[in-house]
Amino acid sequence: MATAGASQPIQSSPNVVFLNGKFVPAAEARVSVFDRAFTYGDGIFETLRVYGGKPFAWELHLARWNRAAEFLRLKCPVPENELLIAALRLIDEGGLKDCALRIQLSRGVGPRGFLSAGANAPVVVMSVHPAPKPKQSLRLITSSFGLPPLSHLKTCNRLVHVLARDEAAEKGADDAIFLNAQGMVAETTAANIFWLEGNTLCTPALSTGCLPGVTRQLLLELWGRSPKAELEGPLERLLASDGAFLSNSMIGVADVNEINGTAMPTSCTITDLQEAYILKTGSG
Numbered sequence: 001m002a003t004a005g006a007s008q009p010i011q012s013s014p015n016v017v018f019l020n021g022k023f024v025p026a027a028e029a030r031v032s033v034f035d036r037a038f039t040y041g042d043g044i045f046e047t048l049r050v051y052g053g054k055p056f057a058w059e060l061h062l063a064r065w066n067r068a069a070e071f072l073r074l075k076c077p078v079p080e081n082e083l084l085i086a087a088l089r090l091i092d093e094g095g096l097k098d099c100a101l102r103i104q105l106s107r108g109v110g111p112r113g114f115l116s117a118g119a120n121a122p123v124v125v126m127s128v129h130p131a132p133k134p135k136q137s138l139r140l141i142t143s144s145f146g147l148p149p150l151s152h153l154k155t156c157n158r159l160v161h162v163l164a165r166d167e168a169a170e171k172g173a174d175d176a177i178f179l180n181a182q183g184m185v186a187e188t189t190a191a192n193i194f195w196l197e198g199n200t201l202c203t204p205a206l207s208t209g210c211l212p213g214v215t216r217q218l219l220l221e222l223w224g225r226s227p228k229a230e231l232e233g234p235l236e237r238l239l240a241s242d243g244a245f246l247s248n249s250m251i252g253v254a255d256v257n258e259i260n261g262t263a264m265p266t267s268c269t270i271t272d273l274q275e276a277y278i279l280k281t282g283s284g
């Protein structure tokens, strides 16, 4: 018969979560129904990929998280070094060496209404989840929704992303491209986008409003001194390209094979970059 006790490892994820400094069985973890992340999406999050028990690019994700926290004037109740220790414990004892790690910070409960003054009890939650099995050949559509405001931050307010992803699924696509208010390609609901023009690697500039993706940054670094352009380009430019791919922490590099029903060319350059990224993550 199994015995419960202090020496028992915390159970396989997502059965245990880290909630404001404590490890709690997920079924017992409680957040108020008045929590502002629940009522307004008033919070931020990060999703990291864990390889071999280590959260990949932790510092880059935490730097983006800190920028978002500063923008929203949120203060994490747990210091950064303790978050990392807790994340490593969740991963180790949860028995998932290759997984997804989610960190969320909510403004917590405050007086009724939008005004955030008086909401002084932020809530941080970390959880680990089995790594998704990414599809490597993606069909995209252009979203009928434009790029939402604050897209340069990873806020908990993802309603437009949810609706755009549902719209894509209803049209038999895997993801949807957001164009910004100027009609320029920005990103998809959950990834940055790249394309090739000859041997030049192109991606929407951060000025389009896209999220400064950690994977995007690492890929631009991996590309080294080869020709590259961060630009503001219309959809036609992407459609006329020599191949396109998406990037995010979960999928790494994923080839795009169709946009709005038009087949996109395949490119061995994309496969090379995909392999270079896998090597970089140490998971190859």
Ligand SMILES: Cc1ncc(COP(=O)(O)O)c(C=O)c1O
Pocket (backbone or CB within 6 Å): 047, 187, 188, 189, 190, 191, 192, 211, 212, 213, 214, 215, 216, 247, 248, 249, 250
């Ligand atoms: C809207 C959006 N753009 C881009 C990205 C890629 O970011 P990263 O490479 O940091 O995972 C994500 C990641 O989830 C995202 O949600």
